Amino acid sequence: MKFQGTEAYVATDDLNIAVNAAVTLERPLLVKGEPGTGKTELARQVAQGLGLEMIEWNIKSTTKAQQGLYEYDAVSRLRDSQLGDERVHDVKNYIRKGKLWQAFEAGKKVVLLIDEIDKADIEFPNDLLQELDRMEFYVYETGETIRAQNRPIVIITSNNEKELPDAFLRRCFFHYIRFPDMETMKQIVEVHHPGIKDQLLTTALTQFYEIREQSGLKKKPSTSEVLDWLKLLLAEDLDPADLKRDGADALPKLHGALLKNEADVHLFERLAFMARRQR
Secondary structure, eight states, X not given: OOOOOBTTBOOOHHHHHHHHHHHHHTOOEEEEESTTSSHHHHHHHHHHHHTOEEEEEEOOTTOOHHHHHEEEOHHHHHHHHHHTOGXXXXXXXXXXXXXXXXXXXXXXXXXXXXXXXXXXXXXXXXXXXXXXXXXXXXXXXXXXXXXXXXXXXXXEEEOSSSOOOHHHHTTSEEEEEOOOOHHHXXXXXXXXXXXXXXXXXXXXXXXXXXXXXXXXXXXXXXXXXXXXHHXXXXXXXXXXXXXXXXXXXXXXXXXXXXXXXXXXXXXXXHHHHHHHHTO
């Protein structure tokens, strides 16, 4: 079972190595990188490339680790007991299975994505240590132990919003997705916009990387944003000459696809103003 990327996902050699190492070690793969570099999509493509089902657990700031195991609805059971409902005699009727439980009892190997783990409380990763290590957990209400029938491939993504505990990191295989260089980006674009003219692509990407390297930029545009931008350029049927910028017009065409806050827009407007004054 080896992952080599897919037709819809350009995976670098080091990323392929990381995925396959995590599969071999049966350790969770912790993937970090800038937002928009394809961390979440990686899990989907690993599932597709290996022919496996994917179970996705999207983490929010309010998510608790227990929700990934199961939740016991004591309120509904109390209400049903007051109404004389026969369901009340079986506690299993009030247990909702979480994503880990679903992955453990899938009956076959699956890919389990725990997406944006750094959004949750700092204790969240620690609360999953034993469950991810042993691939089992105990259900107190029923007295049963749920064990993984087939150990899932666990992919965990993080945008690095907060540090993760050392004890959690020790149990993971780590990979940082570097931002693609120009040649890799061209391969990614070809997947999403096949047949784009080389001169337009080179001009657009050169401008894109210049914007990313601009000193003082608050939020650098990501891979997903340059793909959106190129889609707009193609829709407007622009050519390389239309993308030409000079000091007096520092903002890129259709810049709303690339610059996502007013501070960065003002930065380029100031650059244009200063260029005009120097003329």
